[in-house]
Amino acid sequence: xxxxxxxxxxxxxxxxxxxxxxxxxxxxxxxxxxxxxxxxxxxxxxxxxxxxxxxxxxxxxxxxxxxxxxxxxxxxxxxxxxxxxxxxxxxxxxxxxxxxxxxxxxxxxxxxxxxxxxxxxxxxxxxxxxxxxxxxxxxxxxxxxxxxxxxxxxxxxxxxxxxxxxxxxxxxxxxxxxxxxxxxxxxxxxxxxxxxxxxxxxxxxxxxxxxxxxxxxxxxxxxxxxxxxxxxxxxxxxxxxxxxxxxxxxxxxxxxxxxxxxxxxxxxxxxxxxxxxxxxxxxxxxxxxxxxxxxxxxxxxxxxxxxxx
Numbered sequence: 001x002x003x004x005x006x007x008x009x010x011x012x013x014x015x016x017x018x019x020x021x022x023x024x025x026x027x028x029x030x031x032x033x034x035x036x037x038x039x040x041x042x043x044x045x046x047x048x049x050x051x052x053x054x055x056x057x058x059x060x061x062x063x064x065x066x067x068x069x070x071x072x073x074x075x076x077x078x079x080x081x082x083x084x085x086x087x088x089x090x091x092x093x094x095x096x097x098x099x100x101x102x103x104x105x106x107x108x109x110x111x112x113x114x115x116x117x118x119x120x121x122x123x124x125x126x127x128x129x130x131x132x133x134x135x136x137x138x139x140x141x142x143x144x145x146x147x148x149x150x151x152x153x154x155x156x157x158x159x160x161x162x163x164x165x166x167x168x169x170x171x172x173x174x175x176x177x178x179x180x181x182x183x184x185x186x187x188x189x190x191x192x193x194x195x196x197x198x199x200x201x202x203x204x205x206x207x208x209x210x211x212x213x214x215x216x217x218x219x220x221x222x223x224x225x226x227x228x229x230x231x232x233x234x235x236x237x238x239x240x241x242x243x244x245x246x247x248x249x250x251x252x253x254x255x256x257x258x259x260x261x262x263x264x265x266x267x268x269x270x271x272x273x274x275x276x277x278x279x280x281x282x283x284x285x286x287x288x289x290x291x292x293x294x295x296x297x298x299x300x301x302x303x304x305x306x307x308x309x
Contacts, residue, residue, distance in 0.1 A: 033170025126160030
């Protein structure tokens with residue numbers, strides 16, 4: 001019996017400025033993040049899909065560490081694989097090399113497209129525009145690597161995406177010392193295994209991950225909550241059980257105590273209370289959702305002006 005095919009679209013990219021490499025992927029395939037993305041800060045990143053050969057991940061990273069280019073890595077992997085024509089692979093090396101391979105037996109619409117620091121690839125796509133839209137979005141988005149990868153997924157999905165529909169999505173980015181407490185290179189590792197709108201859910205989970213685990217430079221100036229925004233934040237904190245007073249347009253000491261409690265319960269200690277207050281003041285109006293989701297989205301939007309460490 002043949003294994004199910006990970007028919008999907010993905011982007012593999014390198015951020016030279018921050019020395020990070022990563023992958024974002026979406027597919028009508030459960031837990032696609034367990035199959036497609038492989039990355040290591042000392043090697044590069046590999047996406048293996050179609051009738052995926054998961055050995056391409058670790059073996060490809062080993063070849064990159066040995067000094068092979070992305071193209072040489074793909075040649076070594078596919079030349080040793082009797083079923084290579086059913087495979088699709090995208091590779092970006094830490095050395096800056098970029099390459100991809102789409103086997104002739106991949107189901108249409110299948111193809112790949114490369115830029116200076118990235119490659120996009122997909123199979124069983126609704127149309128060829130999916131890849132072009134992903135490339136354009138990645139190149140035109142003025143933000144960090146995670147946001148650019150997400151923008152590429154959204155753009156590809158919006159114009160066609162996987163012809164079978166949506167189910168799973170994932171984003172994996174490696175950066176030296178970027179993992180929890182600096183203990184490994186797993187800088188961003190978020191997955192949505194089974195969801196009706198996996199890219200939107202992936203973005204929501206990433207924002208929570210970002211606020212919780214990733215660090216930002218401290219703001220030079222901070223704003224205080226006041227007026228209608230202060231009242232709205234206090235109403236939200238009251239609804240979440242952190243504030244017992246009457247919400248008003250002055251945040252005050254009780255508001256700061258509530259925000260500190262909210263920070264502790266949600267593991268947002270990467271950011272000081274004044275930084276969180278500043279983020280809420282700046283990001284509240286453009287945030288979406290309600291309750292805790294609104295708080296997280298507002299904080300994320302408010303922090304977005306600050307560079308990640």
